[in-house]
Structures are given as structure tokens and as C-alpha cells.
Amino acid sequence: MDRLATLALFIRIVDRGSFSAAAADCGVSRPVATGAIKALEQRLGTRLLQRSTRHVQPTVEGEAYYHRCVAILADLEDADRGSNGAVAGLVRVDVAGYLARTMLLPALPALLARHPALTVHLGEGERFVDLVREGVDCVVRAGALPDSDMVVRRLGEMKEITVASPRYLADHGVPATPDDLDGHVMIGFVSSRTGQTLPLEFTRDGEVIEVALPSRVLVNGADSSATAARLGLGLVQAPAYRFADDLASGALIEILADFLPTPTPVSVLYPSNRQLSPRVRVFVDWLVETIAPHFESG
Incomplete structure (x- = not known):
């Protein structure tokens, strides 16, 4: 590997914490990556990486060399852009x-x-x-x-709205205010960050109120949540742009438009x-x- 390719490989190893992952990213084999870094360390006369069975991290010298390499390659990219501003x-x-x-x-x-x-x-x-x-x-x-x-x-x-299918509203009624949600169910959206089911949210007279309805269907993906809503499985809140086609076709109906969730x-x-x-x-x-x-x- 030439010097620039070796620098890029070294940066990738530090970023990924793995020889194998970095080698795959750079399109070389693990042995080639290992040999290139060994040669780099020999040329510099210092150890750049600490290796364990599960992780790779830079030494103090490796951390300093990493930041210099990042700056060098960024400057090189800038130089290569030329007058037309192209990047690669x-x-x-x-x-x-x-x-x-x-x-x-x-x-x-x-x-x-x-x-x-x-x-x-x-x-x-x-x-x-x-x-x-x-x-x-x-x-x-x-x-x-x-x-x-x-x-x-x-x-x-993003403007957020509350929607439901015509079939769901025919079975459960159309609420006029958040106080009318007794007897309704929501499609539970489980946060990937907290693992908790998010409540519905409404704004009334400048105050944000949360309503946690029962859920018979729980999802952790926005596409699944929208599909479940079309099938009449409960109320759902999501960005308005996501439901533009559904609202236009009548597959979903916006409700509680005077009590919008806070924008996202x-x-x-x-x-x-x-x-x-x-x-x-x-x-x-x-x-x-x-x-x-x-x-x-x-």
C-alpha cells in the first residue's frame, strides 16, 4: 500500500476499532491491513495501536498521529477539489x-x-x-x-398530526378533543433509544398534554406504524408529510387538528x-x- 492509502487505513482502524472492519471498508484483506500498519509503526519507530482480542485503540502517540493524518487527508481533499469545487x-x-x-x-x-x-x-x-x-x-x-x-x-x-383510518373511526367514534379519547386505542411506538412506548401528545391553550392509551399493537418502525394505522389498528401520530398520500386518498383521516402535537x-x-x-x-x-x-x- 502507498503512504496515502496507509494513512486512510490507519484512520479507519481508529474510527472502527477493528482491523477487519477497516480492511473491509478500504477494500483490502486483513493480512494486508495488518502488514501495512506494522510497516508504518516500524517506519515511525513507535507503536500506534493497542490491540486486544476484541478491540483496537490508539496509543497516546497513535492518537496524536491520527489527528495529524485526518488533517492531512482533509487538506489533500481540499487541494484535489480544484477550481470546479468537485469532491471525491x-x-x-x-x-x-x-x-x-x-x-x-x-x-x-x-x-x-x-x-x-x-x-x-x-x-x-x-x-x-x-x-x-x-x-x-x-x-x-x-x-x-x-x-x-x-x-x-x-x-x-416537522409538523405532526394525529390520524386514523375510516374503519377505526367508524368503530370508535371521532373524538372532538383529547378528553374524548376514553375507549380509544393507539398504535404503540416503542422508542429505539429508551425502549419505552411513547404517549400521544397534544397542545391545548399553549400547554402540552400527554395521553397514554392502551395499545394492542406495538411497533418500533415508522413504516409499520403507518401500515397499522391504515389497517384500523389504532390512532397514530407522525409527521404530516408522511401521510400526504393517505390523506389525499382517504385511506387515513386527520383528527384533533386543533390540538396538534408539538413539531418535531x-x-x-x-x-x-x-x-x-x-x-x-x-x-x-x-x-x-x-x-x-x-x-x-x-
Whole structure:
């Protein structure tokens, strides 16, 4: 491996905490990766990595060398961009599937046309992601965020609504206010972060109230929640954009429109402990440009 490839491999090993995962990311075999790092340590005359049976982490010298390598490769990417502002390389992003399909993918051809050497790995998920350990460059998340050392860039806020199917409302009645929800059931959405079922939420006279209804169906995915609602299995709350087609077709009906849930913030997160590479910076800027117009400013 040449020196630049070895630097990129070393960065990936530190990020992933694994020789095998980093080797796979860089398209080389585990023995090649091991040999390259051994040669690098011999050339520098110092140990860069501490290896155990389950994890790899940098030594004090390795941590300092890691930050220098990140800066060097970022500067090189900047230099390679040239006057046309093109970037190259792989960007790994994790985003909720419906948002990816409805907002990101339709706009992606324009980004790729603008940067022909850029590759995007779009992972669909709503669970907590350890960006550094899993080799993800950035994530798009909705809702309140736990405290972390991530950089958070707000994209906007999603209007939330309460919906149910005509069949469900025919069986249970149409509530006029949250006080009329006795006898109703909700589709329980289980938070991937807390493991708890989220209550329904309504705003009345500027005050937020929570209502925990019985649930006969529990889900932890937004697509499953929407499908369950169409089948008449309970009330559900979700971003309004998700139900645009269902509301237009009559498959779902909005209820309690005068008692909306609080809007949900949408943010992009990326690690704060390393210099943002040009390819990731370009992608994050594109996310803001692409997603923000769909939502209210937050």
C-alpha cells in the first residue's frame, strides 16, 4: 500500500476499532491491513495501536498521529477539489427510510451529477448509531437528541398530526378533543433509544398534554406504524408529510387538528472530534439545501 492509502487505513482502524472492519471498508484483506500498519509503526519507530482480542485503540502517540493524518487527508481533499469545487470519495449517511425515499433520493441525481467522483452509501435506520465505531460520516435524526459530543445542525421542524383510518373511526367514534379519547386505542411506538412506548401528545391553550392509551399493537418502525394505522389498528401520530398520500386518498383521516402535537425537530449530526472532510462538508451542505425547504424553520 502507498503512504496515502496507509494513512486512510490507519484512520479507519481508529474510527472502527477493528482491523477487519477497516480492511473491509478500504477494500483490502486483513493480512494486508495488518502488514501495512506494522510497516508504518516500524517506519515511525513507535507503536500506534493497542490491540486486544476484541478491540483496537490508539496509543497516546497513535492518537496524536491520527489527528495529524485526518488533517492531512482533509487538506489533500481540499487541494484535489480544484477550481470546479468537485469532491471525491465515499460518504456514509444514516437516515430514516421514508425520509430517504421521499426527500433525499429524488434530489440525489443532481448532487452526483455535480460531483461525479462522489459515492453515497445511504443506510436506512432510526436507531442510535455510534458514528465513529460504525464508520458513519453523518446521520439525520428527528426528535429530541440525547446529550453527546456530536455537532448538531438543525434542518427544521416537522409538523405532526394525529390520524386514523375510516374503519377505526367508524368503530370508535371521532373524538372532538383529547378528553374524548376514553375507549380509544393507539398504535404503540416503542422508542429505539429508551425502549419505552411513547404517549400521544397534544397542545391545548399553549400547554402540552400527554395521553397514554392502551395499545394492542406495538411497533418500533415508522413504516409499520403507518401500515397499522391504515389497517384500523389504532390512532397514530407522525409527521404530516408522511401521510400526504393517505390523506389525499382517504385511506387515513386527520383528527384533533386543533390540538396538534408539538413539531418535531430534524437535525443532521456528525462527529465533533475530527476535521470535517470536504466530501462530508459538501454532503451536509446539500442536506441542508435539500431537506430544510420541506420543513418549518426551527
